[in-house]
Structure formats: C-alpha cells, structure tokens
Amino acid sequence: MSSYTYNNVYLKDYYTLTSKLEKDGNLKQIDYVMEDYYFKAKTFEQSEIKMQQFVIDKILSRFNKNIDYIIGGDLTNQIAVTSYSVSKYPIPFLGLYGACSTFNESLIIAANMISKKLAKNILTITSSHALNAEKQFRYPVEYGAPKPERATITATGAVSTIVSDEPSHLKVTSGTIGKIVDYGITDVFNMGAVMAPAAADTLVKHLTELKKSINDYDLILTGDLGAVGSQIFKELLKPYNITLKKHIDAGEILYKKEQNLSSGSSGPATMPLVLFTKILKEKKYKKILLLATGALHCPTLVNQKLSIPAICHAVSLEVI
Amino acid sequence: MKKEEYKKLVKKYTPKDNKFENALIAFVSGGVVGILGVFIYQILTMFEIGEKTSTIWTVIILVLIASFLTSMCIFDKWVTKFRCGLIVPITGFAHSVTSSAMDYKQDGLITGLGANIFKLAGSVIIYGVISAYVLTLLAVIFHV
Structure with missing residues (x-):
C-alpha cells in the first residue's frame, strides 16, 4: 500500500x-x-x-x-x-x-x-x-x-x-506515491511520451488501492503531459476500462494556442500554477485528482544511451 | 505493455516534422546568407586586396554580424524560425560560440566563459581539424 x-x-x-x-x-x-x-x-x-x-x-x-x-x-x-x-x-x-x-x-x-x-x-x-x-x-x-x-x-x-491541520475551503483527501516507470524512451523532446505510462500506472494504483472509481472525481488534472502525452495517456488507460470523464492537462492549457509554443508547458510550476490560477478560480470542479508527472531526465545518462525514467504522484483535493 | 509495443504507440501519436518544409526554409534562408556572403565578397574585391584575402574578410564579417546579432538577442529568434539555414553556414558557428559565452559569462572568466565557450562549437572544431588532416593526407598520398 x-x-x-x-x-x-x-x-x-x-x-x-x-x-x-x-x-x-x-x-x-x-x-x-x-x-x-x-x-x-x-x-x-x-x-x-x-x-x-x-x-x-x-x-x-x-x-x-x-x-x-x-x-x-x-x-x-x-x-x-x-x-x-x-x-x-x-x-x-x-x-x-x-x-x-x-x-x-x-x-x-x-x-x-x-x-x-x-x-x-x-x-x-x-x-x-x-x-x-x-x-x-x-x-x-x-x-x-x-x-x-x-x-x-x-x-x-x-x-x-x-x-x-486548520480547516479551510480546500481539503487534501488522499495521496498515492507512484513508482518509477521506464518504457525505454530516449527522445528528450518527447517528455509527454516518457511520462504518460507513469501517469497511467499511478492512476490505476490510486483507484485500486483506495477502492475508488474514476467517476468519483469531477476532474483529472495531469501535470505536463502536453498534447502528445495526453493522447498516449488515454490510450494506455483503455485496457483497464478507464474512460476519463473530464481530463485537463495543465501543460496543454497553460499557454494559448496562438502563442505557438509547441506541445505546451512543462516544469514543476506548471501544475500548481494552472490549479491555483485557473482551475480553482473557475469554481467548476469539487473533487479534483492531481496527477503530477515528472521525467527524471539526466542529460549525462541520456548521452550514455540510457532511457529516461518517469514518475507520477497522485493527490486528491476537495473544494469545501 | 512491452517496450516495443509502446514505441509503436508513441510513434502513432507523435506529430511528424514536415521535413520538406524544413528543408525548403533552410534552402531559402541559407541561400540568403550565401547571397549576403557573395555581396560582401564583391564589395571587398573592389579594394583589390586579392581573392584569398577577400574570402577571409568575408568570413570574418559574416562571423561579426552573426555574433553581434546574437549579443543583441536577435539571432536566436531567427535561428528558431529559419533553423538550419542559419545554423549550417559560418553564421551558426559564430552564434553557437557567442551564445555559450553569454550563458557562462557570470560563472567566471576561466571556470565559466573559458571552459564553456566551445560547448557546442567544440565538436565542429575537433572533427573539422581531423577531417582536414585526413583529407590532406589522402591528397598527399594520391598526389591530387
């Protein structure tokens, strides 16, 4: 557990x-x-x-x-x-x-x-x-x-x-610590593909261990999979019969399309920025699952032809 | 899912670069740099300094222009747009050296700037020297 x-x-x-x-x-x-x-x-x-x-x-x-x-x-x-x-x-x-x-x-x-x-x-x-x-x-x-x-x-x-521990309007209800997942991707420009399997792995683990259904959440907010990673993420969930009712990728929506910034945004600040300055301000969602994905990329080891490991941790929030 | 299977899945969803478009942009923008070079060369030959000296000065002027534009934070935007058209000619070499120098100038003259200035250009220099050496050797052996 x-x-x-x-x-x-x-x-x-x-x-x-x-x-x-x-x-x-x-x-x-x-x-x-x-x-x-x-x-x-x-x-x-x-x-x-x-x-x-x-x-x-x-x-x-x-x-x-x-x-x-x-x-x-x-x-x-x-x-x-x-x-x-x-x-x-x-x-x-x-x-x-x-x-x-x-x-x-x-x-x-x-x-x-x-x-x-x-x-x-x-x-x-x-x-x-x-x-x-x-x-x-x-x-x-x-x-x-x-x-x-x-x-x-x-x-x-x-x-x-x-x-x-003092009550506020935002409750942290649960968390899942993910494991490192490495599917052998070495393309440093395709971090979405590196991280998508980790996101899927942690989501499945979170739902099984806490005996929850995907429909318990109003929103699944992934960190920075980008446009490419998001599609792969959804594809990877198919064998588990998980269909995402509402999924937003923070990296994909941080910048506007007309800013022309490739597949979107990444970086540790991406998810909290989108969560606090967009998702929570819109007041549309009550139960939110945050899937923050990280590509544990080291340029030296990639140069030595090793693939990039990825990790994802899940935290669920409830707006009270 | 196996790694091989996953690679196929990734390939399916990864947008493909438009190689034809990239090549066309590089061809045109690289051509413009070439025309600029010829233009500078023609002007220099008017001073009657000889063909060889004119060529050297053309290269020096192109390097100077590229480095100056890099330091003014203009050249990087052009490189992002015109890609290999600006990277492959001598302008790209100058740009890589200047941009590295700018990145590391605050880390000390020896430990920062000096140690990192050829971060990208180092490969060009070393393999340029080696290939020049090998080709010269072949030329000497076969009396070309």
Whole structure:
C-alpha cells in the first residue's frame, strides 16, 4: 500500500508568481507577475532564488502561526535554488527532487506528517525558470535551438502553499506515491511520451488501492503531459476500462494556442500554477485528482544511451 | 505493455516534422546568407586586396554580424524560425560560440566563459581539424 487517506489536512493558503509569458496564456488571477526573467537579480539562477523567496515572504506575511517545516524543490542541479532560497529562513527543511512531480511529492509528505500529528503547519515551495532549464538540460539560452512540435517549454513561476491541520475551503483527501516507470524512451523532446505510462500506472494504483472509481472525481488534472502525452495517456488507460470523464492537462492549457509554443508547458510550476490560477478560480470542479508527472531526465545518462525514467504522484483535493 | 509495443504507440501519436518544409526554409534562408556572403565578397574585391584575402574578410564579417546579432538577442529568434539555414553556414558557428559565452559569462572568466565557450562549437572544431588532416593526407598520398 502506498496510498493514504487524510481527514485533517487542508491547503490553507497559496501564492503564485509567473513571468509575462504565462500571464499572456490562460492563467487568470496570478498573485504577482515578474517584469522580466532577471527579476532584478544578476543571473537567472539568482533570479529563481529571488522568485522563491518572494513567494515565501508573501505567504508568511499573511500567516501568523509557526511553520514547522519547509518542503520543496526545483529543477536545478542539487536543487540549489531551493536550498539557497530557504537558507534565509530558520525553519527545518526537506529538499525534494521529483522533476515536475515535486509539487505533489511535497504535498504527500506534508499531508502524511500532519495527519500523523507530527506537524501542524508545513510550507511547500516549488519553482521553475524557463532559461535555467534551457541552460541546464538543453542549449545555451541565446542559441534559440529550434524545437519540434512534440516538445514542451518549461514554465517560469514559483508557487508556495501552506498545508495545515486548520480547516479551510480546500481539503487534501488522499495521496498515492507512484513508482518509477521506464518504457525505454530516449527522445528528450518527447517528455509527454516518457511520462504518460507513469501517469497511467499511478492512476490505476490510486483507484485500486483506495477502492475508488474514476467517476468519483469531477476532474483529472495531469501535470505536463502536453498534447502528445495526453493522447498516449488515454490510450494506455483503455485496457483497464478507464474512460476519463473530464481530463485537463495543465501543460496543454497553460499557454494559448496562438502563442505557438509547441506541445505546451512543462516544469514543476506548471501544475500548481494552472490549479491555483485557473482551475480553482473557475469554481467548476469539487473533487479534483492531481496527477503530477515528472521525467527524471539526466542529460549525462541520456548521452550514455540510457532511457529516461518517469514518475507520477497522485493527490486528491476537495473544494469545501 | 512491452517496450516495443509502446514505441509503436508513441510513434502513432507523435506529430511528424514536415521535413520538406524544413528543408525548403533552410534552402531559402541559407541561400540568403550565401547571397549576403557573395555581396560582401564583391564589395571587398573592389579594394583589390586579392581573392584569398577577400574570402577571409568575408568570413570574418559574416562571423561579426552573426555574433553581434546574437549579443543583441536577435539571432536566436531567427535561428528558431529559419533553423538550419542559419545554423549550417559560418553564421551558426559564430552564434553557437557567442551564445555559450553569454550563458557562462557570470560563472567566471576561466571556470565559466573559458571552459564553456566551445560547448557546442567544440565538436565542429575537433572533427573539422581531423577531417582536414585526413583529407590532406589522402591528397598527399594520391598526389591530387
């Protein structure tokens, strides 16, 4: 069993920050939009540190109780951005790397600690920066390497939440920790195909272990499968007789079609950004299952001809 | 599902690149760079500096133009649009060196810029030198 149900875990507050590119997309009420990618820092790495500190400062300023832990991560090597940004706060810290699944990973750990009464209030943080990801995983930023239609663009943004045992309008009801799935894909431009089997695997596991039906949820929100990955995901669910009543892929809808950004958005910030600034603002769905997928891509090992492993963690939310 | 089966499924849903369109764009945009090169060369020959020197100066001027446009954050947008038409000529080589330098200039002159400036161009240089060496060797052996 790697699925858990929670009775006393709530999402108390959240704060979102993005760049202008995301604001021009489909996101509705972003808390703060950066002027440019530098955010008044000297380098993009330092800019991402500032982005994280900005959202943490903002969320702490409107929460007057003690924070027990900070849990979170980002895409950079050694999750350096998160470690540096959190060093500003005298709060115990757990750093995570789950690529684009980091948000759900942090929620599950926080929810487990709170439901076992090991903590009362936990702050989660996750971020991604398009140009840091480009520099680290792909080509130099100014190279402007052409991308095929199946590729996704890393979203720029930072999201912080407070997970608490105090009731709020957003309840964390359950979580499933996924396992690593590797179907032998080596195409670094096709992350949707890398992650789709992990999403399907975790969804099936979540439903069987918690004895739930897919119709118990109003919405299945996947992280960043993109247009290509979403189609494969649905195809993979067919043998299990699972038909998705309502499925939205955060990566697919973050940007507008006319922005012409290939297969959509990716990055750890993608799913929380779409969830908090679009899905929840629309107030259309009550029971939401978040499937955050992460491609655990390492350029060195891909160059050594190894395939890309993927993971997906599930968290269900209920709007009260 | 087996890995082989999955690869077939992925192939089914992955949009195919329009190779003909890409090749056409590269042909036209690369051609424009070529015309620009000839244009510069023709102007240089007016100064009567000799064919060889004119060629060298043409290359230098193209490299300079590309590097300048890269540093002004213009060339990357063109590369995204015109692809190999700009990457394959000498302009692409200059662009790859300048963009790497810009990426790493904040990481220190030795550990950052110096160590990474040929990140992309390094392969071009090393295999360019090796193939030049092999071809020259063949030319010497067969007295071409």
